[in-house]
Amino acid sequence: MDCKTQYGQTVIPIFYDVDPSEVRNQKESFAEASAKHESKYRDDVEGIHKVKRWRTALSAAGDLKGYDIRQGKKEEYVNNKEDGKHLMAHRLRFKVLVVLDDINHGDHLDNLARDLDWFGKGSRITATTRDKHLIRKNDAVYEVTLLVDHQAIQLFNQHAFKKEVPDKSFEKLTLEVVGHANGLPLALKVWGSFLHNRDITAWKSAIEQIKMKSKLEIVEKLKISYDGLETTQ
Incomplete structure (x- = not known):
C-alpha cells in the first residue's frame, strides 16, 4: 500500500474466500488475528x-476494487487454462515483477511463466522451490545460503529474547538450540518464538525433543513448537 501511496502503483486485491467488508472493517478472523498480535507485542512499542x-493497510486494501473469488465458479478456472494464458499474456505486456512462491510441480511454472515474451521488457519473474529438478536450463539460479554461527545466534536471540544478547542463564541452552537448527532461518525463528518467555525447564524439554527427532526432516522438528502450544494459542 505504501507503493500505491508514494509512487502511484496500482493495487488489485484478491479476496479469496473472504468478504471484502471483513478486511475493510477488521471483522471475524481479521479482528482475532489483530487482537493476538496486539497482545503479543503489548510491551514492544x-x-x-x-x-x-x-x-491500516488491510483497511485500505478492503476499500479498493478487486476480485472477490467467492463470486466465481471454480470449474471455470480449472477448465480454461488456455484462455487464462492468453489473458495473462494480454494483461502482462507491461514491465512487471512476478513472484511464484514454493513451486512444487513443473506445470505451475509452465502455466504461469513459461514464455518470457508474455511479459514486458525489463520484467522479473522470481520463483522459489525446494526441487532443483524444476529449474530450467536458461534460468538464473540463486541458492539461499544457510546462516553462519553468529548470524544464526543473532536471529534466534531476536525471537527468543527480543534482543541480540541472551540472558546469562540461557547462554548455553541458546547455543544448543542454535546448533540443532543448522543455520536454517525458519527453524531459528520458529523455535525462538516458541521459547520466548518460557522457563529453563521448558527449554530443556524442547531441546530433548529436538534431539529425539534429529534424524527427521526439519518439518517434523518444527512441529515441536506448535505441538507444545496450548489449545488457546
Missing part, C-alpha cells in the same frame, strides 16, 4: 506500531 500499520 515498535511491534505495536507495526500492527497498527498492518491494520
Whole structure:
C-alpha cells in the first residue's frame, strides 16, 4: 500500500474466500488475528506500531476494487487454462515483477511463466522451490545460503529474547538450540518464538525433543513448537 501511496502503483486485491467488508472493517478472523498480535507485542512499542500499520493497510486494501473469488465458479478456472494464458499474456505486456512462491510441480511454472515474451521488457519473474529438478536450463539460479554461527545466534536471540544478547542463564541452552537448527532461518525463528518467555525447564524439554527427532526432516522438528502450544494459542 505504501507503493500505491508514494509512487502511484496500482493495487488489485484478491479476496479469496473472504468478504471484502471483513478486511475493510477488521471483522471475524481479521479482528482475532489483530487482537493476538496486539497482545503479543503489548510491551514492544515498535511491534505495536507495526500492527497498527498492518491494520491500516488491510483497511485500505478492503476499500479498493478487486476480485472477490467467492463470486466465481471454480470449474471455470480449472477448465480454461488456455484462455487464462492468453489473458495473462494480454494483461502482462507491461514491465512487471512476478513472484511464484514454493513451486512444487513443473506445470505451475509452465502455466504461469513459461514464455518470457508474455511479459514486458525489463520484467522479473522470481520463483522459489525446494526441487532443483524444476529449474530450467536458461534460468538464473540463486541458492539461499544457510546462516553462519553468529548470524544464526543473532536471529534466534531476536525471537527468543527480543534482543541480540541472551540472558546469562540461557547462554548455553541458546547455543544448543542454535546448533540443532543448522543455520536454517525458519527453524531459528520458529523455535525462538516458541521459547520466548518460557522457563529453563521448558527449554530443556524442547531441546530433548529436538534431539529425539534429529534424524527427521526439519518439518517434523518444527512441529515441536506448535505441538507444545496450548489449545488457546
